[in-house]
Amino acid sequence: MVRVAPIKLQVGPKVLWFDPTDLDIRAGDDVIVNTSRGLEYGIATSDVLEVSDDLVKDLKSPLKEVVRLATPEDMDKVRELEEKSAQALGAFKEIALESNKDMHPVLVEYLFEGDKAVFYFEAEERIDFRELVRDLAGVFRARIELRQIGVRDEAKMLGGLGICGRPFCCAQFLDDFVPVSIKMAKTQNLSLNPTKISGACGRLMCCLLYTS
DSSP states (O other): OEEEEEEEESSSSOEEEEBOTTOOOOTTOEEEEEETTEEEEEEESSSOEEEOHHHHHTSSSOOOBEEEEOOHHHHHHHHHHHHHHHHHHHHHHHHHHHHOTTOEEEEEEEOTTSSEEEEEEEOSSOOOOHHHHHHHHHHHOSEEEEEEEOHHHHHHHHOOBOTTSSBOHHHHTOSSOOOOOHHHHHHTTOOOOHHHHBOTTSSBOGGGGTTO
């Protein structure tokens, strides 16, 4: 058996497993973890678990470590970066409007170490944003990564409430998107009115999968 700490990072709903080392991690604890992008802040979604060796071997990459329980100084930095990200999003929207009106800025994420920012945007068609990266780097004086996402990814990232009154499935528990077809609605004798079977993203609701 292997001890793992389930941690939810700042962006996205996915919960990832980390090596807790010798730390006593409890549900709700703020932690600093090591990832492929460097240090990141996250929240433990449960106490440390014991899982089988086979499950850990099946992971796409080896377990990264929880570096430490977040200190008050760490949490001050997290709040500072959140404010910085919100301000950057406003500027990103203005710059993107001048650069490409088909680009819809969604979120800016400053990584914990503060020297890199990821700018997420939604667009229907593939966009060449190399010049925009240079413009953003000149404004924000940081390493810039632009990441194009789809409308379903945007809903998953930002969250919200569906027409059922519950949080979006994609933001709550869906790790990956599965194709949804109008045939699924027909099979369930549901209304084929697009406004009744489409989610906030404008695509067919993911929950059509559940009883098809």
